Amino acid sequence: MRAAAPALVAFMFLAAMPLLAEFWGGSYVTGLIMRAMILAIAALSLDLLIGTCGLVSFGHAAFLGIGAYTAGIAITEGTTDLATILGITIGISVLFALVTGAISLRTHGVTFIMITLAFGQMLFFTFSALSEYGGDDGLTLWERAYAYGLFEFEHGLFYTIFGLLVAIWLLLDRLRQSRFGRVLLAAKENSTRMETLGYGVFGYRLTAYVIAGVIAGIAGALTANEAEFVSPALSAWQRSGDLIIVVVLGGVGRRSGPVLGALAFVVLEEGLSSLTHDWRLIFGPLLIFIVLFAKGGLASLFERRQA
Amino acid sequence: MSVLLATHGLCKSFGALTVTDDVSLELRTGECHALIGPNGAGKTSFVNQLSGLLAPDSGRIEFLGQDITNSSPAARANAGLARTFQITSIIPTMTLFENVALAAQARCGSSYRFFRPVHKDRQINALAGEALERIALTSRNDKLARTLSHGEKRALELAMAIAQKPRALLLDEPMAGIGSDESGQLTDTLLMLKQDYPLLLIEHDMDAVFKVADRVSVLVYGRIIASGTPDEIRANREARTAYLGDET
Ligand SMILES: Nc1ncnc2c1ncn2[C@@H]1O[C@H](COP(=O)(O)OP(=O)(O)OP(=O)(O)O)[C@@H](O)[C@H]1O
Ligand SMILES: [Mg+2]
Numbered sequence A: 001m002r003a004a005a006p007a008l009v010a011f012m013f014l015a016a017m018p019l020l021a022e023f024w025g026g027s028y029v030t031g032l033i034m035r036a037m038i039l040a041i042a043a044l045s046l047d048l049l050i051g052t053c054g055l056v057s058f059g060h061a062a063f064l065g066i067g068a069y070t071a072g073i074a075i076t077e078g079t080t081d082l083a084t085i086l087g088i089t090i091g092i093s094v095l096f097a098l099v100t101g102a103i104s105l106r107t108h109g110v111t112f113i114m115i116t117l118a119f120g121q122m123l124f125f126t127f128s129a130l131s132e133y134g135g136d137d138g139l140t141l142w143e144r145a146y147a148y149g150l151f152e153f154e155h156g157l158f159y160t161i162f163g164l165l166v167a168i169w170l171l172l173d174r175l176r177q178s179r180f181g182r183v184l185l186a187a188k189e190n191s192t193r194m195e196t197l198g199y200g201v202f203g204y205r206l207t208a209y210v211i212a213g214v215i216a217g218i219a220g221a222l223t224a225n226e227a228e229f230v231s232p233a234l235s236a237w238q239r240s241g242d243l244i245i246v247v248v249l250g251g252v253g254r255r256s257g258p259v260l261g262a263l264a265f266v267v268l269e270e271g272l273s274s275l276t277h278d279w280r281l282i283f284g285p286l287l288i289f290i291v292l293f294a295k296g297g298l299a300s301l302f303e304r305r306q307a
Numbered sequence B: 001m002s003v004l005l006a007t008h009g010l011c012k013s014f015g016a017l018t019v020t021d022d023v024s025l026e027l028r029t030g031e032c033h034a035l036i037g038p039n040g041a042g043k044t045s046f047v048n049q050l051s052g053l054l055a056p057d058s059g060r061i062e063f064l065g066q067d068i069t070n071s072s073p074a075a076r077a078n079a080g081l082a083r084t085f086q087i088t089s090i091i092p093t094m095t096l097f098e099n100v101a102l103a104a105q106a107r108c109g110s111s112y113r114f115f116r117p118v119h120k121d122r123q124i125n126a127l128a129g130e131a132l133e134r135i136a137l138t139s140r141n142d143k144l145a146r147t148l149s150h151g152e153k154r155a156l157e158l159a160m161a162i163a164q165k166p167r168a169l170l171l172d173e174p175m176a177g178i179g180s181d182e183s184g185q186l187t188d189t190l191l192m193l194k195q196d197y198p199l200l201l202i203e204h205d206m207d208a209v210f211k212v213a214d215r216v217s218v219l220v221y222g223r224i225i226a227s228g229t230p231d232e233i234r235a236n237r238e239a240r241t242a243y244l245g246d247e248t
Helices: A005-023 A026-053 A061-076 A082-104 A109-128 A156-176 A179-189 A191-197 A201-227 A237-250 A257-275 A279-293 A297-302 B043-051 B073-079 B096-105 B122-134 B150-163 B180-196 B206-212 B230-235 B237-247
Strands: B003-014 B017-028 B032-036 B058-063 B081-084 B168-172 B199-202 B215-220 B223-228
Touching (some): A005 A026, A005 A156, A005 A257, A005 A297, A026 A156, A026 A201, A026 A237, A061 A082, A061 A237, A082 A109, A082 A201, A109 A237, A156 A179, A156 A201, A179 B096, A191 B073, A237 A257, A257 A279, A257 A297, A279 A297, B003 B043, B017 B043, B017 B058, B017 B223, B032 B043, B032 B206, B043 B073, B043 B081, B043 B168, B073 B081, B081 B150, B096 B150, B122 B150, B150 B168, B150 B180, B180 B199, B180 B206, B199 B206, B206 B230, B223 B230, B230 B237
Parallel strands (some): B032 B199, B081 B168, B168 B199
Antiparallel strands (some): B003 B058, B215 B223
């Protein structure tokens, strides 16, 4: 329970955010928080790979691109129903994850990192080549998706993202403690032993890879709606790198890690970039500092040390 | 007594080094078949081929009448072929109980279950508890596996193998690194296991081998040079010069 507490506190804080923003910051703050929550969803999915499976994917942003472009293209073509958009996003994410996972999961270590990077870049160039949909420049959306009047309410989008974040956090938290989760965690430590105990490790990892891809795809579709703009940069390797940073910053494999990491990342990025254009020059050393002094990331600062 | 596990003309080389040289060997129901031989004779390589971690160059492996030569390690385990490792192979970051529960879980239906907390799974915990009852471990169940003593890690491997509800057990030097004080107790455990499971036992401890085994085969440079009852092997000159030396 203690490990989950920071995330639960963060959720309460997030739920109250639109109200607090009335007094300070307004739509600038709610927009920032929406971005943080979407980032948290993406980071949760990546931590399923890194923290639970021990698989460092350097191409996870590919799924953000899939979700964002599905939403972008659908809305441009006049399909604005959110359920439909999410349905298509999930379908494409499953297919892409099955194909790229079936190939990349046959490799290990650095090769896995490189191969996922290559798949991500492949998608980046594909999106860049979509000249009908903005090409390199990206695609501006003229409206948001429609969800049975949900978005008509003030802060409808905010609470849709919030609800999805909480639901996905709960889902992945359960998964980690399930039969399936235990197999993944054990295979991370000793996959040969798991094979000789009767577990086809590849199948379990592929399933996890698909689940992670679908969740990141959903995050991508939400990004398109929040920003009302999609661009190939969403699926570039830099974005995949950001996702890894968020996971490490928050604490790999920690229940509250991705949520804390995403909030900290967005706040730091926003704060530092308002100070200087070269904010990454400060961000890099700061990150190293945090990783050195809080080995388990921000989440570990809240967990009592085990004897 | 029927044949459970059999190899037919199994061969394996690493480059110029032949580690399995035309090995045909049987394990029958109710017996303990010991495989002995000097260091580097190819015993572990042979077990790795049986359990599917190493592909033979030629020959066949049959288990329960099925050809399993090309089956995956997981498929063999699920068919009932369990093994332990000469160099302890456990999940160091999980507790003693969780390690045994993982072995049990593979026998308790699908692990593609995503929501129910596994630590509350009665079926799994009961099977793991049974296995732990049979292999006496003095440590607490919630101790992390990596903090166990060497002897307890060896015992944990045995408990994991039992929790798999195996039809046959392959034990690769269960006494490796065990002191003489603990080896007597472990020999008793092997005698107890033999009551319930056919054992293919690889072991350097000759006292244990001659106490537990019904049949002994001697492997030298990947070849079986002698096979027979413990008494026959003790009397066999070739086996003695090749391996037993002064020990008998
Ligand atoms: N993957 C491998 N590649 C090359 N050579 C190997 C490999 N695995 C084992 N060998 C060699 O094969 C020979 C047989 O090794 P193996 O481990 O099967 O012997 P063993 O009978 O189990 O010995 P020990 O009693 O020391 O456990 C050794 O010389 C070893 O160095
Ligand atoms: Mg060996």
